[in-house]
Amino acid sequence: MGDHEAERTMPQTELEEITSRISDLNKWREIFSFHGLEISNTTHQRGQGSDGNGAPAAGKHHPPSTVPKPFLLSPDTGGQPISLEMATGLRKLLFGNLFHLFSCEWEKAYFRFHEPYSDLAYALEAEKWGPRAILMAVQAHIIKYLLFVRNTEYTHLERLCRINRREQGEALAAALADTLWAAGEGGRAVICLVTAAIHVMPSRGYKADNFTERIQLFEFSEKAAAQKFIFDHINCFKDEGSHGVILFLYSLLFSRTLERVQEDLDCTAAPLLKFGFGNITCTQVCPRLRTPRLPIWLCSVSGRYSVLFGTDSQLLSDWKMERVFHLYFYSGQQEQRKTARLTIDTHSHHWEKDQSEDPSSPGKRRPSVEMAIRTKWAGATVNWNGTDPFF
Structure with a gap:
Protein backbone atom coordinates (compact mmCIF):
# COMPACT_ATOMS: atom_id res chain seq x y z
CA MET A 1 0.00 0.00 0.00
CA GLY A 2 1.44 3.39 -0.98
CA ASP A 3 1.95 6.31 1.34
CA HIS A 4 -0.78 8.40 -0.35
CA GLU A 5 -3.33 5.56 0.00
CA ALA A 6 -2.49 5.17 3.71
CA GLU A 7 -3.07 8.88 4.24
CA ARG A 8 -6.56 8.54 2.68
CA THR A 9 -7.57 5.60 4.94
CA MET A 10 -6.21 6.90 8.27
CA PRO A 11 -8.96 9.51 8.85
CA GLN A 12 -11.62 6.81 8.43
CA THR A 13 -9.85 4.56 10.99
CA GLU A 14 -9.52 7.42 13.47
CA LEU A 15 -13.18 8.36 12.97
CA GLU A 16 -14.27 4.78 13.81
CA GLU A 17 -12.09 4.79 16.93
CA ILE A 18 -13.51 8.13 18.08
CA THR A 19 -17.06 6.90 17.47
CA SER A 20 -16.36 3.77 19.50
CA ARG A 21 -14.97 5.80 22.37
CA ILE A 22 -17.97 8.15 22.37
CA SER A 23 -20.26 5.13 22.51
CA ASP A 24 -18.34 3.72 25.48
CA LEU A 25 -18.43 7.12 27.17
CA ASN A 26 -22.20 7.28 26.84
CA LYS A 27 -22.52 3.85 28.45
CA TRP A 28 -20.40 4.95 31.40
CA ARG A 29 -22.33 8.21 31.63
CA GLU A 30 -25.57 6.23 32.04
CA ILE A 31 -24.02 4.05 34.76
CA PHE A 32 -22.62 7.05 36.66
CA SER A 33 -25.90 8.92 36.31
CA PHE A 34 -27.75 5.90 37.74
CA HIS A 35 -25.56 5.99 40.83
CA GLY A 36 -25.97 9.73 41.37
CA LEU A 37 -22.54 10.65 40.00
CA GLU A 38 -21.49 12.86 37.10
CA ILE A 39 -18.74 12.76 34.47
CA SER A 40 -17.15 16.15 34.31
CA ASN A 41 -16.07 17.72 31.02
CA THR A 42 -12.74 18.62 32.60
CA THR A 43 -10.02 16.27 33.76
CA HIS A 44 -8.13 16.80 37.02
CA GLN A 45 -4.42 16.92 36.29
CA ARG A 46 -1.48 16.86 38.63
CA GLY A 47 -1.03 20.33 40.06
CA GLN A 48 -4.36 21.57 38.63
CA GLY A 49 -7.39 21.24 40.89
CA SER A 50 -5.75 18.48 42.94
CA ASP A 51 -3.56 18.01 45.98
CA GLY A 52 -0.57 17.12 43.83
CA ASN A 53 -1.19 13.41 44.13
CA GLY A 54 -4.04 13.17 41.69
CA ALA A 55 -6.69 13.56 44.42
CA PRO A 56 -9.44 16.20 43.97
CA ALA A 57 -8.67 19.47 45.65
CA ALA A 58 -10.19 20.30 49.02
CA GLY A 59 -13.60 21.90 48.86
CA LYS A 60 -14.76 19.90 45.84
CA HIS A 61 -18.21 18.39 46.21
CA HIS A 62 -18.49 14.62 46.57
CA PRO A 63 -21.79 12.74 46.63
CA PRO A 64 -22.62 11.99 50.29
CA SER A 65 -23.38 8.34 49.54
CA THR A 66 -19.97 7.57 47.99
CA VAL A 67 -18.29 4.82 50.00
CA PRO A 68 -14.60 5.51 50.79
CA THR A 283 -40.14 2.39 65.48
CA GLN A 284 -40.61 -1.13 66.76
CA VAL A 285 -38.03 -1.03 69.59
CA CYS A 286 -38.96 -4.09 71.67
CA PRO A 287 -40.09 -3.27 75.24
CA ARG A 288 -37.69 -4.39 77.95
CA LEU A 289 -38.87 -6.18 81.08
CA ARG A 290 -38.62 -4.21 84.29
CA THR A 291 -36.68 -7.08 85.85
CA PRO A 292 -34.16 -8.36 83.28
CA ARG A 293 -31.59 -11.00 84.14
CA LEU A 294 -28.87 -8.33 84.32
CA PRO A 295 -29.39 -4.74 85.54
CA ILE A 296 -29.28 -3.01 82.15
CA TRP A 297 -32.25 -1.09 80.78
CA LEU A 298 -32.76 0.51 77.37
CA CYS A 299 -34.96 3.51 78.17
CA SER A 300 -37.06 5.88 76.14
CA VAL A 301 -37.04 9.05 78.23
CA SER A 302 -38.74 12.16 76.89
CA GLY A 303 -38.74 10.52 73.46
CA ARG A 304 -34.97 9.97 73.49
CA TYR A 305 -33.23 6.64 73.97
CA SER A 306 -30.66 6.14 76.70
CA VAL A 307 -29.17 3.40 78.89
CA LEU A 308 -29.56 2.92 82.64
CA PHE A 309 -27.44 0.23 84.29
CA GLY A 310 -25.99 -1.17 87.47
CA THR A 311 -22.57 -2.77 87.91
CA ASP A 312 -23.61 -5.54 90.33
CA SER A 313 -24.97 -8.62 88.59
CA GLN A 314 -26.78 -9.67 91.80
CA LEU A 315 -28.85 -6.50 92.06
CA LEU A 316 -32.04 -8.00 90.67
CA SER A 317 -31.63 -11.50 92.08
CA ASP A 318 -31.20 -10.62 95.77
CA TRP A 319 -33.88 -8.42 97.33
CA LYS A 320 -31.49 -7.32 100.09
CA MET A 321 -29.36 -5.58 97.45
CA GLU A 322 -32.29 -3.32 96.56
CA ARG A 323 -32.27 -1.34 99.79
CA VAL A 324 -29.68 1.28 98.79
CA PHE A 325 -27.72 0.87 95.56
CA HIS A 326 -26.20 2.75 92.65
CA LEU A 327 -27.36 3.02 89.05
CA TYR A 328 -25.52 4.70 86.20
CA PHE A 329 -27.06 6.68 83.38
CA TYR A 330 -25.73 7.40 79.90
CA SER A 331 -27.78 9.56 77.55
CA GLY A 332 -25.61 9.36 74.44
CA GLN A 333 -25.68 13.12 74.03
CA GLN A 334 -22.49 14.96 73.18
CA GLU A 335 -22.88 17.33 76.12
CA GLN A 336 -22.60 14.46 78.62
CA ARG A 337 -18.92 14.15 79.55
CA LYS A 338 -19.17 11.75 82.47
CA THR A 339 -21.39 8.84 83.43
CA ALA A 340 -24.09 10.04 85.82
CA ARG A 341 -24.00 8.15 89.14
CA LEU A 342 -27.36 7.88 90.88
CA THR A 343 -27.93 6.55 94.40
CA ILE A 344 -31.29 4.82 94.79
CA ASP A 345 -32.91 4.52 98.22
CA THR A 346 -36.06 2.39 98.14
CA HIS A 347 -36.96 2.91 101.83
CA SER A 348 -36.61 6.65 102.23
CA HIS A 349 -39.41 8.70 100.61
CA HIS A 350 -38.38 12.28 101.33
CA TRP A 351 -39.81 13.48 98.03
CA GLU A 352 -43.33 12.47 99.14
CA LYS A 353 -43.26 14.16 102.58
CA ASP A 354 -45.27 17.26 101.73
CA GLN A 355 -48.61 15.69 100.83
CA SER A 356 -50.30 19.10 100.76
CA GLU A 357 -48.26 20.25 97.78
CA ASP A 358 -50.02 20.28 94.43
CA PRO A 359 -48.65 17.37 92.36
CA SER A 360 -48.62 19.60 89.28
CA SER A 361 -46.60 22.37 90.93
CA PRO A 362 -42.99 22.93 89.79
CA GLY A 363 -41.67 21.89 93.20
CA LYS A 364 -43.26 18.46 92.81
CA ARG A 365 -41.88 17.68 89.38
CA ARG A 366 -38.95 15.34 89.01
CA PRO A 367 -36.63 14.53 86.08
CA SER A 368 -38.04 11.94 83.70
CA VAL A 369 -35.17 9.57 84.54
CA GLU A 370 -36.26 9.49 88.16
CA MET A 371 -39.86 8.79 87.20
CA ALA A 372 -38.68 5.96 84.94
CA ILE A 373 -36.72 4.47 87.85
CA ARG A 374 -39.84 4.61 90.01
CA THR A 375 -41.74 2.44 87.55
CA LYS A 376 -39.52 -0.33 88.92
CA TRP A 377 -38.98 0.92 92.51
CA ALA A 378 -42.11 2.86 93.45
CA GLY A 379 -41.48 5.74 95.82
CA ALA A 380 -37.69 5.47 95.74
CA THR A 381 -35.55 8.58 96.22
CA VAL A 382 -32.86 9.35 93.67
CA ASN A 383 -29.68 11.23 94.57
CA TRP A 384 -27.70 12.56 91.59
CA ASN A 385 -24.54 12.95 93.70
CA GLY A 386 -23.68 16.43 92.56
CA THR A 387 -24.64 16.03 88.90
CA ASP A 388 -27.26 18.46 87.65
CA PRO A 389 -30.33 16.31 86.87
CA PHE A 390 -31.17 16.07 83.18
CA PHE A 391 -33.85 14.36 81.08
Whole structure:
Protein backbone atom coordinates (compact mmCIF):
# COMPACT_ATOMS: atom_id res chain seq x y z
CA MET A 1 0.00 0.00 0.00
CA GLY A 2 1.44 3.39 -0.98
CA ASP A 3 1.95 6.31 1.34
CA HIS A 4 -0.78 8.40 -0.35
CA GLU A 5 -3.33 5.56 0.00
CA ALA A 6 -2.49 5.17 3.71
CA GLU A 7 -3.07 8.88 4.24
CA ARG A 8 -6.56 8.54 2.68
CA THR A 9 -7.57 5.60 4.94
CA MET A 10 -6.21 6.90 8.27
CA PRO A 11 -8.96 9.51 8.85
CA GLN A 12 -11.62 6.81 8.43
CA THR A 13 -9.85 4.56 10.99
CA GLU A 14 -9.52 7.42 13.47
CA LEU A 15 -13.18 8.36 12.97
CA GLU A 16 -14.27 4.78 13.81
CA GLU A 17 -12.09 4.79 16.93
CA ILE A 18 -13.51 8.13 18.08
CA THR A 19 -17.06 6.90 17.47
CA SER A 20 -16.36 3.77 19.50
CA ARG A 21 -14.97 5.80 22.37
CA ILE A 22 -17.97 8.15 22.37
CA SER A 23 -20.26 5.13 22.51
CA ASP A 24 -18.34 3.72 25.48
CA LEU A 25 -18.43 7.12 27.17
CA ASN A 26 -22.20 7.28 26.84
CA LYS A 27 -22.52 3.85 28.45
CA TRP A 28 -20.40 4.95 31.40
CA ARG A 29 -22.33 8.21 31.63
CA GLU A 30 -25.57 6.23 32.04
CA ILE A 31 -24.02 4.05 34.76
CA PHE A 32 -22.62 7.05 36.66
CA SER A 33 -25.90 8.92 36.31
CA PHE A 34 -27.75 5.90 37.74
CA HIS A 35 -25.56 5.99 40.83
CA GLY A 36 -25.97 9.73 41.37
CA LEU A 37 -22.54 10.65 40.00
CA GLU A 38 -21.49 12.86 37.10
CA ILE A 39 -18.74 12.76 34.47
CA SER A 40 -17.15 16.15 34.31
CA ASN A 41 -16.07 17.72 31.02
CA THR A 42 -12.74 18.62 32.60
CA THR A 43 -10.02 16.27 33.76
CA HIS A 44 -8.13 16.80 37.02
CA GLN A 45 -4.42 16.92 36.29
CA ARG A 46 -1.48 16.86 38.63
CA GLY A 47 -1.03 20.33 40.06
CA GLN A 48 -4.36 21.57 38.63
CA GLY A 49 -7.39 21.24 40.89
CA SER A 50 -5.75 18.48 42.94
CA ASP A 51 -3.56 18.01 45.98
CA GLY A 52 -0.57 17.12 43.83
CA ASN A 53 -1.19 13.41 44.13
CA GLY A 54 -4.04 13.17 41.69
CA ALA A 55 -6.69 13.56 44.42
CA PRO A 56 -9.44 16.20 43.97
CA ALA A 57 -8.67 19.47 45.65
CA ALA A 58 -10.19 20.30 49.02
CA GLY A 59 -13.60 21.90 48.86
CA LYS A 60 -14.76 19.90 45.84
CA HIS A 61 -18.21 18.39 46.21
CA HIS A 62 -18.49 14.62 46.57
CA PRO A 63 -21.79 12.74 46.63
CA PRO A 64 -22.62 11.99 50.29
CA SER A 65 -23.38 8.34 49.54
CA THR A 66 -19.97 7.57 47.99
CA VAL A 67 -18.29 4.82 50.00
CA PRO A 68 -14.60 5.51 50.79
CA LYS A 69 -12.23 3.04 49.17
CA PRO A 70 -10.90 1.50 52.42
CA PHE A 71 -14.33 -0.02 53.07
CA LEU A 72 -14.85 -1.62 49.65
CA LEU A 73 -14.11 -5.32 49.96
CA SER A 74 -12.83 -7.37 47.08
CA PRO A 75 -15.57 -9.38 45.30
CA ASP A 76 -13.61 -12.58 45.95
CA THR A 77 -13.94 -12.19 49.74
CA GLY A 78 -16.79 -14.69 49.63
CA GLY A 79 -20.39 -14.43 50.70
CA GLN A 80 -23.49 -13.87 48.62
CA PRO A 81 -24.06 -10.72 46.56
CA ILE A 82 -27.28 -8.86 47.16
CA SER A 83 -29.94 -9.34 44.49
CA LEU A 84 -32.44 -6.87 43.09
CA GLU A 85 -35.16 -8.80 44.89
CA MET A 86 -33.32 -8.43 48.21
CA ALA A 87 -32.63 -4.72 47.68
CA THR A 88 -36.26 -4.13 46.73
CA GLY A 89 -37.44 -6.07 49.78
CA LEU A 90 -35.22 -3.98 52.04
CA ARG A 91 -36.48 -0.70 50.58
CA LYS A 92 -40.15 -1.68 50.92
CA LEU A 93 -39.66 -3.00 54.45
CA LEU A 94 -37.81 0.09 55.65
CA PHE A 95 -39.74 2.84 53.87
CA GLY A 96 -42.84 1.25 52.37
CA ASN A 97 -41.77 2.17 48.82
CA LEU A 98 -38.82 2.08 46.39
CA PHE A 99 -38.18 5.82 46.19
CA HIS A 100 -37.25 6.91 49.71
CA LEU A 101 -33.56 6.83 50.62
CA PHE A 102 -31.73 7.17 53.92
CA SER A 103 -31.12 10.74 54.99
CA CYS A 104 -27.58 12.11 55.28
CA GLU A 105 -27.92 11.74 59.05
CA TRP A 106 -28.38 7.99 58.63
CA GLU A 107 -25.76 7.62 55.89
CA LYS A 108 -23.02 9.24 57.98
CA ALA A 109 -23.92 7.33 61.18
CA TYR A 110 -21.38 4.81 62.46
CA PHE A 111 -20.40 3.29 65.80
CA ARG A 112 -18.15 6.03 67.18
CA PHE A 113 -16.68 5.62 70.67
CA HIS A 114 -15.44 8.31 73.01
CA GLU A 115 -11.70 8.43 73.65
CA PRO A 116 -10.08 5.30 75.17
CA TYR A 117 -9.09 5.43 78.85
CA SER A 118 -11.63 8.16 79.58
CA ASP A 119 -14.74 8.46 81.73
CA LEU A 120 -16.80 7.48 78.68
CA ALA A 121 -14.39 5.06 76.99
CA TYR A 122 -17.18 2.45 76.80
CA ALA A 123 -19.75 4.82 75.35
CA LEU A 124 -20.97 5.42 71.81
CA GLU A 125 -21.71 8.94 70.63
CA ALA A 126 -25.23 9.44 69.30
CA GLU A 127 -27.30 12.24 67.85
CA LYS A 128 -30.70 13.15 69.27
CA TRP A 129 -32.77 11.52 66.54
CA GLY A 130 -32.47 9.20 63.58
CA PRO A 131 -30.37 6.09 64.29
CA ARG A 132 -30.11 6.89 68.01
CA ALA A 133 -32.39 3.96 68.99
CA ILE A 134 -30.10 1.47 67.24
CA LEU A 135 -26.95 2.99 68.75
CA MET A 136 -28.36 2.87 72.27
CA ALA A 137 -29.59 -0.71 71.85
CA VAL A 138 -26.06 -1.74 70.83
CA GLN A 139 -24.72 0.36 73.72
CA ALA A 140 -26.66 -1.80 76.17
CA HIS A 141 -24.99 -4.93 74.75
CA ILE A 142 -21.56 -3.27 74.92
CA ILE A 143 -22.10 -2.56 78.62
CA LYS A 144 -23.26 -6.13 79.16
CA TYR A 145 -20.08 -7.49 77.54
CA LEU A 146 -17.68 -5.18 79.39
CA LEU A 147 -19.30 -5.60 82.81
CA PHE A 148 -20.47 -9.19 82.90
CA VAL A 149 -18.77 -11.20 80.12
CA ARG A 150 -15.22 -9.98 79.65
CA ASN A 151 -12.56 -11.12 82.11
CA THR A 152 -10.60 -8.20 83.56
CA GLU A 153 -8.81 -7.20 86.73
CA TYR A 154 -10.80 -3.99 87.04
CA THR A 155 -13.99 -3.72 89.09
CA HIS A 156 -17.26 -1.83 88.86
CA LEU A 157 -17.18 1.33 86.69
CA GLU A 158 -13.43 0.93 86.04
CA ARG A 159 -14.30 -2.07 83.86
CA LEU A 160 -15.94 0.37 81.47
CA CYS A 161 -13.46 3.23 81.60
CA ARG A 162 -10.10 1.43 81.51
CA ILE A 163 -10.30 0.12 77.95
CA ASN A 164 -8.16 0.86 74.91
CA ARG A 165 -9.12 1.20 71.26
CA ARG A 166 -8.71 -2.51 70.52
CA GLU A 167 -10.93 -3.39 73.46
CA GLN A 168 -13.53 -0.97 72.16
CA GLY A 169 -13.52 -2.90 68.89
CA GLU A 170 -13.78 -6.21 70.72
CA ALA A 171 -16.75 -4.95 72.75
CA LEU A 172 -18.49 -3.65 69.63
CA ALA A 173 -17.93 -6.94 67.77
CA ALA A 174 -19.33 -8.89 70.73
CA ALA A 175 -22.35 -6.58 70.98
CA LEU A 176 -23.17 -6.75 67.27
CA ALA A 177 -22.74 -10.53 67.14
CA ASP A 178 -24.86 -10.97 70.27
CA THR A 179 -27.70 -8.94 68.75
CA LEU A 180 -27.54 -10.61 65.34
CA TRP A 181 -27.46 -14.06 66.93
CA ALA A 182 -30.57 -13.20 68.95
CA ALA A 183 -32.30 -11.94 65.79
CA GLY A 184 -31.48 -15.25 64.12
CA GLU A 185 -33.05 -17.04 67.11
CA GLY A 186 -29.77 -18.66 68.13
CA GLY A 187 -29.29 -20.44 64.83
CA ARG A 188 -27.62 -18.03 62.46
CA ALA A 189 -26.25 -14.54 61.89
CA VAL A 190 -25.96 -12.64 58.60
CA ILE A 191 -23.40 -9.88 58.24
CA CYS A 192 -23.62 -7.26 55.48
CA LEU A 193 -20.52 -5.50 54.16
CA VAL A 194 -19.91 -3.27 51.15
CA THR A 195 -17.82 -4.50 48.20
CA ALA A 196 -16.27 -2.73 45.24
CA ALA A 197 -18.51 -4.56 42.78
CA ILE A 198 -22.01 -3.36 41.94
CA HIS A 199 -24.45 -6.27 42.18
CA VAL A 200 -27.77 -4.54 41.45
CA MET A 201 -28.00 -2.78 38.11
CA PRO A 202 -30.55 -0.12 37.06
CA SER A 203 -34.17 -1.18 37.25
CA ARG A 204 -37.30 0.76 36.58
CA GLY A 205 -38.76 2.22 39.76
CA TYR A 206 -35.75 1.44 41.97
CA LYS A 207 -33.67 4.42 43.09
CA ALA A 208 -30.05 3.57 43.87
CA ASP A 209 -28.09 4.88 46.87
CA ASN A 210 -24.65 3.57 45.74
CA PHE A 211 -23.99 1.29 48.72
CA THR A 212 -27.01 -1.00 49.05
CA GLU A 213 -26.29 -2.19 45.50
CA ARG A 214 -22.77 -3.22 46.61
CA ILE A 215 -23.81 -5.29 49.64
CA GLN A 216 -22.29 -8.74 50.15
CA LEU A 217 -23.99 -11.07 52.67
CA PHE A 218 -21.99 -13.44 54.87
CA GLU A 219 -23.95 -16.09 56.79
CA PHE A 220 -22.66 -17.90 59.90
CA SER A 221 -24.07 -20.85 61.81
CA GLU A 222 -21.81 -20.29 64.84
CA LYS A 223 -21.90 -17.16 66.99
CA ALA A 224 -18.16 -17.23 67.73
CA ALA A 225 -17.33 -17.31 64.01
CA ALA A 226 -19.66 -14.38 63.35
CA GLN A 227 -18.08 -12.39 66.18
CA LYS A 228 -14.56 -13.04 64.85
CA PHE A 229 -15.59 -12.03 61.34
CA ILE A 230 -17.08 -8.77 62.62
CA PHE A 231 -13.94 -8.01 64.63
CA ASP A 232 -11.73 -8.73 61.60
CA HIS A 233 -13.80 -6.16 59.67
CA ILE A 234 -14.62 -3.86 62.58
CA ASN A 235 -13.57 -0.72 60.66
CA CYS A 236 -16.48 -1.38 58.34
CA PHE A 237 -18.74 -0.50 61.28
CA LYS A 238 -16.79 1.95 63.44
CA ASP A 239 -14.96 4.27 61.03
CA GLU A 240 -16.23 7.46 59.47
CA GLY A 241 -17.74 6.95 56.03
CA SER A 242 -18.48 3.28 56.63
CA HIS A 243 -22.32 3.51 56.78
CA GLY A 244 -21.79 1.32 59.85
CA VAL A 245 -25.24 1.75 61.42
CA ILE A 246 -27.07 1.02 58.16
CA LEU A 247 -24.90 -2.05 57.55
CA PHE A 248 -25.78 -3.32 61.01
CA LEU A 249 -29.48 -2.62 60.42
CA TYR A 250 -29.33 -4.59 57.16
CA SER A 251 -27.50 -7.41 58.95
CA LEU A 252 -30.17 -7.44 61.64
CA LEU A 253 -32.99 -7.67 59.11
CA PHE A 254 -31.36 -10.43 57.08
CA SER A 255 -30.46 -12.37 60.25
CA ARG A 256 -34.12 -12.25 61.24
CA THR A 257 -35.18 -12.68 57.54
CA LEU A 258 -37.23 -10.05 55.76
CA GLU A 259 -40.29 -12.28 55.80
CA ARG A 260 -40.23 -12.72 59.56
CA VAL A 261 -39.67 -9.01 60.16
CA GLN A 262 -42.67 -8.27 57.95
CA GLU A 263 -44.73 -10.62 60.08
CA ASP A 264 -43.55 -8.74 63.16
CA LEU A 265 -44.69 -5.47 61.59
CA ASP A 266 -48.04 -6.65 60.26
CA CYS A 267 -49.80 -5.65 63.46
CA THR A 268 -48.91 -1.99 62.74
CA ALA A 269 -49.20 -2.02 58.93
CA ALA A 270 -46.37 0.53 58.88
CA PRO A 271 -42.80 0.56 57.54
CA LEU A 272 -39.93 0.04 59.95
CA LEU A 273 -38.67 3.59 59.49
CA LYS A 274 -40.78 6.70 59.27
CA PHE A 275 -40.18 10.33 58.38
CA GLY A 276 -40.79 13.07 60.89
CA PHE A 277 -39.56 16.66 61.31
CA GLY A 278 -37.13 16.15 58.46
CA ASN A 279 -35.62 13.06 60.07
CA ILE A 280 -36.11 9.33 59.82
CA THR A 281 -36.77 7.71 63.17
CA CYS A 282 -36.94 4.10 64.23
CA THR A 283 -40.14 2.39 65.48
CA GLN A 284 -40.61 -1.13 66.76
CA VAL A 285 -38.03 -1.03 69.59
CA CYS A 286 -38.96 -4.09 71.67
CA PRO A 287 -40.09 -3.27 75.24
CA ARG A 288 -37.69 -4.39 77.95
CA LEU A 289 -38.87 -6.18 81.08
CA ARG A 290 -38.62 -4.21 84.29
CA THR A 291 -36.68 -7.08 85.85
CA PRO A 292 -34.16 -8.36 83.28
CA ARG A 293 -31.59 -11.00 84.14
CA LEU A 294 -28.87 -8.33 84.32
CA PRO A 295 -29.39 -4.74 85.54
CA ILE A 296 -29.28 -3.01 82.15
CA TRP A 297 -32.25 -1.09 80.78
CA LEU A 298 -32.76 0.51 77.37
CA CYS A 299 -34.96 3.51 78.17
CA SER A 300 -37.06 5.88 76.14
CA VAL A 301 -37.04 9.05 78.23
CA SER A 302 -38.74 12.16 76.89
CA GLY A 303 -38.74 10.52 73.46
CA ARG A 304 -34.97 9.97 73.49
CA TYR A 305 -33.23 6.64 73.97
CA SER A 306 -30.66 6.14 76.70
CA VAL A 307 -29.17 3.40 78.89
CA LEU A 308 -29.56 2.92 82.64
CA PHE A 309 -27.44 0.23 84.29
CA GLY A 310 -25.99 -1.17 87.47
CA THR A 311 -22.57 -2.77 87.91
CA ASP A 312 -23.61 -5.54 90.33
CA SER A 313 -24.97 -8.62 88.59
CA GLN A 314 -26.78 -9.67 91.80
CA LEU A 315 -28.85 -6.50 92.06
CA LEU A 316 -32.04 -8.00 90.67
CA SER A 317 -31.63 -11.50 92.08
CA ASP A 318 -31.20 -10.62 95.77
CA TRP A 319 -33.88 -8.42 97.33
CA LYS A 320 -31.49 -7.32 100.09
CA MET A 321 -29.36 -5.58 97.45
CA GLU A 322 -32.29 -3.32 96.56
CA ARG A 323 -32.27 -1.34 99.79
CA VAL A 324 -29.68 1.28 98.79
CA PHE A 325 -27.72 0.87 95.56
CA HIS A 326 -26.20 2.75 92.65
CA LEU A 327 -27.36 3.02 89.05
CA TYR A 328 -25.52 4.70 86.20
CA PHE A 329 -27.06 6.68 83.38
CA TYR A 330 -25.73 7.40 79.90
CA SER A 331 -27.78 9.56 77.55
CA GLY A 332 -25.61 9.36 74.44
CA GLN A 333 -25.68 13.12 74.03
CA GLN A 334 -22.49 14.96 73.18
CA GLU A 335 -22.88 17.33 76.12
CA GLN A 336 -22.60 14.46 78.62
CA ARG A 337 -18.92 14.15 79.55
CA LYS A 338 -19.17 11.75 82.47
CA THR A 339 -21.39 8.84 83.43
CA ALA A 340 -24.09 10.04 85.82
CA ARG A 341 -24.00 8.15 89.14
CA LEU A 342 -27.36 7.88 90.88
CA THR A 343 -27.93 6.55 94.40
CA ILE A 344 -31.29 4.82 94.79
CA ASP A 345 -32.91 4.52 98.22
CA THR A 346 -36.06 2.39 98.14
CA HIS A 347 -36.96 2.91 101.83
CA SER A 348 -36.61 6.65 102.23
CA HIS A 349 -39.41 8.70 100.61
CA HIS A 350 -38.38 12.28 101.33
CA TRP A 351 -39.81 13.48 98.03
CA GLU A 352 -43.33 12.47 99.14
CA LYS A 353 -43.26 14.16 102.58
CA ASP A 354 -45.27 17.26 101.73
CA GLN A 355 -48.61 15.69 100.83
CA SER A 356 -50.30 19.10 100.76
CA GLU A 357 -48.26 20.25 97.78
CA ASP A 358 -50.02 20.28 94.43
CA PRO A 359 -48.65 17.37 92.36
CA SER A 360 -48.62 19.60 89.28
CA SER A 361 -46.60 22.37 90.93
CA PRO A 362 -42.99 22.93 89.79
CA GLY A 363 -41.67 21.89 93.20
CA LYS A 364 -43.26 18.46 92.81
CA ARG A 365 -41.88 17.68 89.38
CA ARG A 366 -38.95 15.34 89.01
CA PRO A 367 -36.63 14.53 86.08
CA SER A 368 -38.04 11.94 83.70
CA VAL A 369 -35.17 9.57 84.54
CA GLU A 370 -36.26 9.49 88.16
CA MET A 371 -39.86 8.79 87.20
CA ALA A 372 -38.68 5.96 84.94
CA ILE A 373 -36.72 4.47 87.85
CA ARG A 374 -39.84 4.61 90.01
CA THR A 375 -41.74 2.44 87.55
CA LYS A 376 -39.52 -0.33 88.92
CA TRP A 377 -38.98 0.92 92.51
CA ALA A 378 -42.11 2.86 93.45
CA GLY A 379 -41.48 5.74 95.82
CA ALA A 380 -37.69 5.47 95.74
CA THR A 381 -35.55 8.58 96.22
CA VAL A 382 -32.86 9.35 93.67
CA ASN A 383 -29.68 11.23 94.57
CA TRP A 384 -27.70 12.56 91.59
CA ASN A 385 -24.54 12.95 93.70
CA GLY A 386 -23.68 16.43 92.56
CA THR A 387 -24.64 16.03 88.90
CA ASP A 388 -27.26 18.46 87.65
CA PRO A 389 -30.33 16.31 86.87
CA PHE A 390 -31.17 16.07 83.18
CA PHE A 391 -33.85 14.36 81.08
